[in-house]
Amino acid sequence: MDMSKAIKALKLALPEVEFAMEGTQEHQTLNRGFFQSALQSDIVPACIVRPRSKSDISTFVKTIRPFVVADEAAFAIVGGGRQPAPGCSNIQDGITLNLGLLRGIQIDIENGVVSIAAGETWGPVFDKLVEIGLGCSGSRSSKGGIGGLALSGGLSIFSSREGFICDDVLNYEIVLGSGEIVNANSNENADLWKALRGGGNNFGVVTRYDMRTFKQGPFWGGALYYFSPSFPGQVEALVHELQKPDATADTHLMMSLGYTAMFGPEAVGMNQMYYTQEVEKPPVLDVFTSVEPQIGGLNTMRMMNLAEASREQAGDIPPNQRSAYMNLHVKADVATLVTGGEIWKAALEPVKDCEGLICSYTLQPYARSQLQASAKKGGNSLGLDPSSPIVSVAFLMYWNSKSDDEKILGTFKSALEKMRAEASSKGQLINFVYMNYSFNFQDPIASYGAENKKHLQGVSRKFDPEGIFQKGVPGGWKLFA
Numbered sequence: 001m002d003m004s005k006a007i008k009a010l011k012l013a014l015p016e017v018e019f020a021m022e023g024t025q026e027h028q029t030l031n032r033g034f035f036q037s038a039l040q041s042d043i044v045p046a047c048i049v050r051p052r053s054k055s056d057i058s059t060f061v062k063t064i065r066p067f068v069v070a071d072e073a074a075f076a077i078v079g080g081g082r083q084p085a086p087g088c089s090n091i092q093d094g095i096t097l098n099l100g101l102l103r104g105i106q107i108d109i110e111n112g113v114v115s116i117a118a119g120e121t122w123g124p125v126f127d128k129l130v131e132i133g134l135g136c137s138g139s140r141s142s143k144g145g146i147g148g149l150a151l152s153g154g155l156s157i158f159s160s161r162e163g164f165i166c167d168d169v170l171n172y173e174i175v176l177g178s179g180e181i182v183n184a185n186s187n188e189n190a191d192l193w194k195a196l197r198g199g200g201n202n203f204g205v206v207t208r209y210d211m212r213t214f215k216q217g218p219f220w221g222g223a224l225y226y227f228s229p230s231f232p233g234q235v236e237a238l239v240h241e242l243q244k245p246d247a248t249a250d251t252h253l254m255m256s257l258g259y260t261a262m263f264g265p266e267a268v269g270m271n272q273m274y275y276t277q278e279v280e281k282p283p284v285l286d287v288f289t290s291v292e293p294q295i296g297g298l299n300t301m302r303m304m305n306l307a308e309a310s311r312e313q314a315g316d317i318p319p320n321q322r323s324a325y326m327n328l329h330v331k332a333d334v335a336t337l338v339t340g341g342e343i344w345k346a347a348l349e350p351v352k353d354c355e356g357l358i359c360s361y362t363l364q365p366y367a368r369s370q371l372q373a374s375a376k377k378g379g380n381s382l383g384l385d386p387s388s389p390i391v392s393v394a395f396l397m398y399w400n401s402k403s404d405d406e407k408i409l410g411t412f413k414s415a416l417e418k419m420r421a422e423a424s425s426k427g428q429l430i431n432f433v434y435m436n437y438s439f440n441f442q443d444p445i446a447s448y449g450a451e452n453k454k455h456l457q458g459v460s461r462k463f464d465p466e467g468i469f470q471k472g473v474p475g476g477w478k479l480f481a
Contacts, residue, residue, distance in 0.1 A: 003046045003095060006064055006073035010049065010095070013063040018050040018101075034098065036143075037084030037323040042402070045076070045096040052101045054173065054181055054207040060097060061205065061468070062179030068472035076475050077201055079118050080145015084323040085440050087475040089148075089201075099147075102207060107132070113170060116146050116209045123314070126307040135216025135306050137168040142310035150209050151200050152435035152444075153382055155364060155392075157221070157274045157309060161249040162214075163373035166197040166380050171210035174203065177468030181207070186378055195459040198381035198448065200435055201476045202460055202469055220282055221252075221274030221309055222300035226291045228345075231257055231269045232338045235363070237287040242332045242365050242389040248284055249369035250276045255288075257341050258360040259348055267345055268295060270360075274309065321356065322402065324409060327394040327437035328420050329366075329430040336428040337363060340393055340419045347415035351408050356400030359412075364392040381456060383432070383449040390430050393419065394437045413441065435477060445477050453479070 011019055020027040022044060030048050035041040051057050067073035076091035079099045083089060090096050102119035105128055114136055116125055123142030129135055137156040139149055149155075154165025162168055171185040172193065184193040196203060226234075238255055241247060254272040271291065275282040280303055281289070289301055300312065330336050344361035351357060371386035384390070395412045423429040435444040445453055457479050460470065470478055 001072065001074060001093070003073055003093065006067040007047050007095065009067070010060060010063050013059050014049070014051070014056060017052070017056055020048040020050070022046050030098065031090075032320065034078065034100065035081040035090065036320065038320055038402075039084055039086045039322055039324065039405075040081065040088075040090050041320065043087060043090040043092045045091050046093050048096045048098050050098050050101050054175065057097070057175045057205050057207055058179045058181055061175050061177065064095070064472070065177065065179065065466070065468055068468050069466055071471075074472055074474055077205055077473060079147035080121050080143070082143070082145050083148045083436065084325060085438060087440070089475060091475055097205065099205075107134070107213070112213045114211050114213050116211060118147055118205075118207050118209070120146055122146070122310060123307070126310050129213065129216075130305045130307045133215060133217060134213045136211045136213045137162045137165045138211070138310075139165075140310060141314040142307070143314040146209055147206055148436060150211075151196060151198070151206065153198050153380070154436065157252045157306070158276055160252055160367040160370050161276065161373065163370055163377055164197075164380060164382070167374045167377040168212040169197065169209055170212055172196050172206050173208035173210075175205040175207060177204065177464035177466055191455075191459050192463055194379060195381055195456050197379075198435070199456050199459075200445075201473055202456065202479050203463055204469060216276070216306060217278045218303050218305050219274060219276045219278060220280055220285070220301070221304055222302055222312070223270060223272040224289065224291070224299040224301060225295040226269045226271075227293055227295070228257060228267050228269050230291050230293070231341060232334075234269060234271065234288065234291055235337045235341070236334050238363065238365065239332045239334045239337070241284070242367060242391075247367060247369065249367065249373075251284060252276065253288065254362060254364050256360045256362040257344060258358070259352070260358045261352070263295075265352070267348065272313075278303075321398045321400065322405065323396075323398045324439055325394060325396050325437040326413065326416050326439040326442060327392060327434050328416060328423070329390050329392055329432045329434070330423045331428045331430060332365065332389045332391055333426075333428045336423050336426060337391060337393070339422055343415050343419050343422070344395065347411050351404075351411050354399050354401070354404040354408055356398070357408070358398040360396045362394045362396055364394065366390050366392065381448055381452050383447075383452045390432070392434055392437070409439070413439075438477065443477065443481070445479060445481070
């Protein structure tokens with residue numbers, strides 16, 4: 001597809017906007033430097049467009065629209081560039097709409113709202129909120145972008161109490177396929193509002209997110225590492241806590257088996273945990289903080305604020321390495337989660353020699369309180385039953401060499417499918433795939449259930465009847481696939 005006519009028209013319509021053309025140093029720097037994963041920056045668009053305002057984006061959409069309709073243009077939309085699935089926010093030989101210059105954070109203390117421009121990352125948002133004793137549902141990493149989480153579900157330190165990140169989006173300001181700028185909230189375009197809560201990039205270009213804020217002081221949290229024979233006992237403690245009828249909504253727990261050659265030839269256990277009240281060493285976390293034997297010098301548990309917590313997690317993300325995520329969900333069952341860890345460890349063996357390999361088998365529970373909070377806040381598109389807790393199982397991988405792509409991706413895909421089959425045979429599989437941890441072979445939209453998918457398709461037909469964000473934005477997970 002030749003983009004030259006569309007690019008020429010865009011340049012004429014947007015004379016003040018930055019265009020970085022393929023072959024220029026600016027293009028190379030932007031494409032290489034913006035994405036977390038090299039699987040994304042290996043993709044080379046013909047042009048990168050950097051709007052500064054919602055009116056720029058409206059003009060962009062109005063201008064490119066006839067070319068999309070005529071099958072003469074396609075584009076991608078990138079906010080923070082954290083999602084590693086190839087092509088979800090970049091496009092080979094197409095036009096990448098980079099939202100990185102859309103900046104601005106406004107706090108309305110009286111109404112409990114923080115308005116965040118689509119090009120921001122969570123670190124500056126948290127810095128401003130912490131200064132005035134507030135918090136909001138947002139990425140656990142300060143480097144995370146806004147849209148990838150607020151449009152796909154999103155997990156935060158406060159998820160057990162507040163629900164998914166998308167559940168705390170009170171209003172989306174969005175440019176539709178017509179170029180019209182509208183708001184989507186519980187009172188205005190409510191069907192679009194619910195669809196955007198998990199529907200990804202399928203409906204338009206979101207330019208601003210208005211998020212609910214809440215009072216939030218310092219809290220207890222951090223991470224610790226231990227030797228892997230203790231992992232099954234920690235899984236048992238995790239499931240026990242999840243299944244308590246009076247389980248607290250103030251904990252956020254993540255539990256992993258992880259491998260890096262720096263730690264030696266075997267996988268190690270890691271607990272990342274937070275108790276979101278201002279209580280030092282809360283008893284509810286004792287079973288997770290007292291695990292033995294621990295790896296000395298790596299315990300970061302302490303009182304911290306939201307900004308500090310997010311910076312600590314951001315430090316774990318390798319810059320511009322090759323990376324991939326894939327996931328499934330199961331019931332809170334000890335045997336299923338322990339068996340999954342064994343399947344993952346077996347898969348790890350043949351890829352340990354891959355240069356720079358860092359990978360994990362990561363468990364992230366969705367407490368009953370989290371799923372109930374989602375329902376109370378107007379619902380979302382994810383289709384999850386709030387009656388019982390479930391556990392997200394994510395395979396996270398980072399490595400150095402393109403020559404290892406097939407080996408690593410194929411090995412862990414096979415392991416994931418083996419765990420899926422095992423869980424399904426025991427009646428423990430939950431048919432849900434979380435978009436933000438999905439790889440290209442997965443279909444999160446279908447996993448929301450037939451009724452939710454039908455609703456999403458209906459909203460798309462209503463607000464984007466020409467399918468500008470279906471055929472014109474082919475990356476990500478589409479509604480009519």
